[in-house]
Amino acid sequence: MTRIFDEPATFADDALDGFTAANRRYVARVDGGVVRSTEMDEGQVALVIGGGSGHYPAFAGLVGQGLAAGSACGNMFASPAAGQVYRVARAANNGGGVLLSYGNYAGDVLHFDQAQLRLNAEGIETRTVVVTDDIASAPIDQLEKRRGIAGDLTVFKVAGAAAEAGLSLDEVERLAQKTNYRTRSLGVAFDGCTLPGAKEPLFTVEPGHMSLGLGIHGEPGISDHPMPTATELAELLVSTLLKDKPDDAGTRVVPIVNGLGTVKYDELFLLYGRIESLLTAEGLEIVEPECGELVTSLDMAGVSLTLLWLDEEIGTHWAAPADTPAFRKGNVAARAHRDVEQLAAAAEAPVEPPTAAAAALSSAAVTLLESVRAVVIEHEEELGRLDAVAGDGDHGIGMRRGVDAAAAAAAASAAADAGVDRVLVVAGEAWAEKAGGTSGALWGSGIIAVGHALGNRDAYTAAEAHAAAVAFQRAIVGLGKAEAGDKTMVDALLPYVEAYTSSHTGGASVTENLSNAAAAATTAADETAALSPRKGRARPLAEKSVGHADPGAISFALIAEAVARTYQELITTKENSHE
Secondary structure: OOOOOOOHHHHHHHHHHHHHHHOOOOEEEEOOEEEEOEOOOOOOOEEEEEEEEOOOOOOHHHEOEOOEOEEEEEEEOOOOOHHHHHHHHHHHOOOOOEEEEEEOOHHHHHHHHHHHHHHHHOOOOEEEEEEOOEOOOOOHHHHHHOOOOOOHHHHHHHHHHHHHOOOOHHHHHHHHHHHHHOEEEEEEEEEOOOOOOOOOOOOOOOOOEEEEOOOOOOOOOOEEEEOOOHHHHHHHHHHHHHOOOOOOOOOEEEEEEEEOEOOOHHHHHHHHHHHHHHHHHOOOEEOOOEEEOOOOOOOEEEEEEEEEEOOHHHHHHHHOOEEOOOOEEOOOOOOOEOOHHHHHHHOOOOOOOOOHHHHHOHHHHHHHHHHHHHHHHHHHHHHHHHHHOOOOOOHHHHHHHHHHHHHHHHHHHHHOOOOHHHHHHHHHHHHHHHHOHHHHHHHHHHHHHHHHHHOOOOOOOHHHHHHHHHHHHHHHHHHHOOOOOOOOOHHHHHHHHHHHHHHHHOOOOHHHHHHHHHHHHHHHHHHHHHOOOOOOOOHHHHHHHOOOOOHHHHHHHHHHHHHHHHHHHHHHHHHHHOO
16 A cells, blocks of 8 residues: 555656656656656667556666666556657657657557657657567467566667667667567466555455466456465466467576565565576576566565566677666766756757747637537537446546647647647647547547648648548547447548548538538448447447447547537638628
8 A cells, every 4th residue: 555645646746756856867857757867879769668657667767878768657557648758759869769668558559659650740750669578468379469567678678778789770679579579477466556545456366365467557367376385386487488488489588576566575586596496497598687676566466477588689688788777787887967958848849930820720720629629518428328338438528528628728829829730739639638548549649630730821721621631530540540340439530531532522612521521420420339349448348339329439420510510600700701
């Protein structure tokens, strides 16, 4: 149980501020997380890692020479928002491109991918390698579906060393992928963890038992077993991992015994001794092992074993020096500190000042967002009830949180004379950060894409409006990876853009294009009632979902109708003012 805090809601930020104060030799605080405070070589690849807080020393504790250039830090066990990842990556970037790496969890994937899209759009070449080391989370023939646990360390360490050595983004990405493939982990829990301010743990384990195959976000294991002796536990972990080793494993291995929060170091050392004996008996060569707290889960009582199977090049980078707050290896020559204020300034993208005419159009963007807000508020409860059929019922609440934040951010930006691009970008960032979840990431990404597509102009053509609609679709589909028939928002979005394109190609006005597209989206959204979900939280309850329209598709259609109506009103008002 966490006992030292002021407000549970600010625990993660408060802890990160304190961490930074205690480690200024290594890190500097920026909006969204921390970045390395020491100089990097010009053109060096920036490894940016991250995830939810509560896992120290992952992730902020691994920022420094020879390892990560920055870490995006989300709330407790929650993915950092796309805006956080984006700002940390911008501050960490040193001209050689950015490699994003993190554990394979749906929320992290959505938000890091959204940040990657934005970084690439701004000319900062960005790649991603997700960590998939947990053998309990998916079978060996579905490696890409496995989640990331303590194997994060091996991927981060090798990629960070490769970046420090001056290798190209292509090579750093390749080595990270290779290390991920050659890393396997398995964990056990003896009891659950408790979030700050909570009265009960996220899960419990029956006394005298352990849970096998735990996650690191408070997820229980896949099966419970009687509590073994240290020797029996070592045999279970080693034998299970050896059955799952990569095809080209070889005989050189790095064992990592990781404590998850409350298991004492003496116990970890005892367990490591048993594990090393078993690995040696299998004819394996032990190389530079680690034993300690490396990826924790607040106060979870548990341990995990990771095996990294080395080849020559991975071995070289694993052994390379590193100097971070929580992980040190070898001797690192001290480097000068960078200007912290300059790092913080680099986190924000430069803003192109708009002309007076362009800034005046921002009020129209704010009006359109206010119409979106009004329709979401009107249908909030309805969307929640629809989502509760086969989901968790929070779609209406999430949409309301997102659009409230987006409308407020847009209004403030427009009041500061920002152009349409900036108004929509800050609105999208606010939507994603405040709404959270899948819909927050998708809507935030889509609105940002529209802002970039429109840019800051004194006026917009029908072709530019069409390009914005296409950009919205590409952002949503590219980020969410949904297809027609999956029973998602995409089932209304694709017909919307198809109808818009057909109407635009036929020479219709923007007003007519919006109206025709909205009608197509409404029809398509209603037709999702006949579909069985293939993605998202509704998928396990597919039978219950049939006969009910998808809430994401319905909310998109409602918004499309509101935008069409409001745009018509804006055009009518403008025309009347010129009479």
